[in-house]
Amino acid sequence: MIDKNRLCNIAKENGITLDEQALDRFDKYAELLVEWNGKMNLTAITEPEEIEVKHFLDCLMLPKYFNLENVKTVIDVGAGAGFPSVPLLIYKPDLCLTMMDAINKRLTFLDTAIHALGLEAQLIHSRAEDSGQDKNFREMFDLATARAVAPMNVLAEYCLPFVKVGGYFVALKGSCDDTESAKDAISTLGGEVVENISYKLNGTEPRSIVVIKKISQTPTQFPRKSKKISTKPL
DSSP, X not given: OOOHHHHHHHHHHTTOOOOHHHHHHHHHHHXXXXXXXXTSOOOSOOSHHHIIIIIIIHHHHHHHHSOOTTOOEEEEETOTTTTTHHHHHHHOTTOEEEEEESOHHHHHHHHHHHHHTTOXXXXXXXXXXXXXXXXXXXXXXXXXXXXXXXXHHHHHHHHGGGEEEEEEEEEEEOSOOOTGGGHHHHHHTTEXXXXXXXXXXXXXXXXXXXXXXXXXOOOTTOSOOHHHHHHSOO
């Protein structure tokens, strides 16, 4: 499906080393992504080279810019087609990964993909605002991540409640960087922006990775219900 040598080389150019098993898993994941995309809307990106760069390499920018060495527990909030969580698991298979999504058919795809790749992860069918108030998930993770187009103040309310004090929320964002205007919301939720990294993927449009450290507990009233988050964002 993909050109494994090409993916290996562009990853290496960005300081990421992928062994043969990882490359085989990326190839299988791309194959499943395109196959299942014919049944359900997972991605608009289906050309092999675009998958390699705009999906896989983009997700691998997280371990390039954020050290995963001391990270054990990870939650991908709104996992969708598995970005960035599946590439992270392929890169670091010993992660204790939870993928959460509100749409069950996406989880069916993810379950199929994870088993086909010979990996393990916990799949949770839930809305983030519900599980963020659940003691089994609230402030239980070293790292929460999301790759989404939601405004940062909204994304932070969905994700920071899952993070332990001392842990991190790392957001993969597009070219529209609204982090500065979300700093008050992030602070209210117990977070602090420690890094905001801009980069380009092989000449594509600018993207950014925002690293937020959890410095205090999230107040118990957050996250609020989805309607309140969208109509009265912090």
